[in-house]
Amino acid sequence: MIFHGSPNKTRPLSMRLRLLLLAALFIIVLLARWIMSKTLYHYQLDINPVAQLAEDSSVQDYSRTSHVEDDGQLRPQVGVSLDTVHDVVLWTSPRRGDINIYRIPVLTYTPDGNLVAIVEGRRKSEGDVHPKIFAVRRSTDGGETWSPSQKIVDDGFKISSYIGTVFVDDTTKTIFLMYAYCEFCPLISMMLMNSTDDGITWGRPRNITDMIGEDHAAYPGPGYGIQKKHDPAKGRLVVCGHGFYNGKGLVLLLSDDHGVTWRHGAFVPSVPFTNGTTGDFDPDECQPVELPDGSIYVVARNEKVYKHHCKIIMRSFDGGETLPQNYTYLDGALIEPRITSGLWYHDGTLFYSGPKHDTQRRYLYIRWSHDYGKTWRSEKQIWSDWAGYSTLMMLPQDRSHLYIMYERGTKGPVDEIAVTKIEIDTWREVT
Numbered sequence: 001m002i003f004h005g006s007p008n009k010t011r012p013l014s015m016r017l018r019l020l021l022l023a024a025l026f027i028i029v030l031l032a033r034w035i036m037s038k039t040l041y042h043y044q045l046d047i048n049p050v051a052q053l054a055e056d057s058s059v060q061d062y063s064r065t066s067h068v069e070d071d072g073q074l075r076p077q078v079g080v081s082l083d084t085v086h087d088v089v090l091w092t093s094p095r096r097g098d099i100n101i102y103r104i105p106v107l108t109y110t111p112d113g114n115l116v117a118i119v120e121g122r123r124k125s126e127g128d129v130h131p132k133i134f135a136v137r138r139s140t141d142g143g144e145t146w147s148p149s150q151k152i153v154d155d156g157f158k159i160s161s162y163i164g165t166v167f168v169d170d171t172t173k174t175i176f177l178m179y180a181y182c183e184f185c186p187l188i189s190m191m192l193m194n195s196t197d198d199g200i201t202w203g204r205p206r207n208i209t210d211m212i213g214e215d216h217a218a219y220p221g222p223g224y225g226i227q228k229k230h231d232p233a234k235g236r237l238v239v240c241g242h243g244f245y246n247g248k249g250l251v252l253l254l255s256d257d258h259g260v261t262w263r264h265g266a267f268v269p270s271v272p273f274t275n276g277t278t279g280d281f282d283p284d285e286c287q288p289v290e291l292p293d294g295s296i297y298v299v300a301r302n303e304k305v306y307k308h309h310c311k312i313i314m315r316s317f318d319g320g321e322t323l324p325q326n327y328t329y330l331d332g333a334l335i336e337p338r339i340t341s342g343l344w345y346h347d348g349t350l351f352y353s354g355p356k357h358d359t360q361r362r363y364l365y366i367r368w369s370h371d372y373g374k375t376w377r378s379e380k381q382i383w384s385d386w387a388g389y390s391t392l393m394m395l396p397q398d399r400s401h402l403y404i405m406y407e408r409g410t411k412g413p414v415d416e417i418a419v420t421k422i423e424i425d426t427w428r429e430v431t
Contacts, residue, residue, distance in 0.1 A: 105405040111173035116199040131155035167225030216264040218244040230294035233319025240286040250283040280304040285340035309358035342392035388413035
């Protein structure tokens with residue numbers, strides 16, 4: 001090695017010194033890896049005591065239970081029953097032609113009290129990676145009839161998008177669709193488009209990745225986002241995202257100005273952070289709902305089957321800023337074959353939809369709880385054969401009907417996408 005400006009030359013490093021430096025470097029690398037693994041291990045230890053099966057969860061049918069009203073008070077209740085009103089097939093997968101298959105049901109109410117359904121139409125192949133269109137249909141009569149399918153996003157033939165999450169700002173009467181563009185690129189883009197005429201027409205998408213930050217650019221949903229109706233952060237828009245670029249995990253995306261600007265809130269990493277092996281803690285596709293106390297209840301897909309084939313549950317009490325580890329657990333009653341599920345809270349009842357099978361996408365049920373998901377006491381079978389993704393929705397002006405939009409079939413779980421309208425019958429004790 002030569003130092004310019006000096007007439008002297010230094011000796012080359014001796015072999016012994018080189019070996020010592022290499023050994024020191026090796027020890028530093030080992031130490032760094034040990035510190036990282038201990039950090040992840042302790043994080044997982046923090047999760048383990050609370051991420052257990054909910055021992056009191058069940059699906060038994062009780063004739064009498066307590067009812068939690070929207071004011072948070074417990075009142076007597078005899079029960080809830082669900083009865084199918086009508087069933088409509090919206091899209092059938094042809095598996096030929098330009099659109100090979102329709103997947104990923106997304107459903108929302110509109111500011112004027114109608115329904116908007118959105119799906120992915122996948123070009124040429126059933127796989128996630130291939131280019132897609134987003135197709136929309138509307139119903140103005142409570143789901144009995146639907147408008148013709150309308151294309152609002154078209155990937156062309158090179159880029160693949162991910163349908164994401166639909167949500168409504170009731171203050172501005174705007175419907176939003178947040179989705180991921182170029183989902184299999186090294187860096188995805190978060191896109192946001194909206195409709196201000198009740199879902200009839202849709203504006204051009206805008207890129208909000210820089211607002212959220214590249215490290216938290218996520219796949220939204222799929223399902224719906226929420227606008228908080230209670231404090232804290234009343235009026236805030238909340239979207240749940242998963243599987244972002246810089247490591248797997250779950251993130252809540254927040255807007256306090258009616259969707260103009262966005263930032264990330266709570267972040268829950270996968271453990272280990274990048275391994276992606278079976279048994280890892282890896283919260284994936286997620287659906288939030290607000291409870292009457294203002295907390296946000298999140299149900300997430302257990303992608304790597306952490307401990308059991310069942311849902312991961314999280315809870316935020318600060319408007320989505322954090323998801324505390326001591327409120328993160330596995331709900332053993334909500335078994336799943338690694339899938340997204342529907343969730344809806346209404347008048348003291350928390351509804352959940354998903355296949356009642358731990359490894360196969362079949363036997364679709366709606367289950368319900370009167371104690372914020374601590375126990376699941378009743379259920380109704382919606383489809384007795386193959387069934388996939390599902391989402392739940394209600395109309396603001398109709399307190400008697402629940403809608404489920406879902407993938408189903410007889411040859412496989414994605415033969416068609418249907419909407420079923422269900423009447424909610426609630427009866428209570430006389431005291």
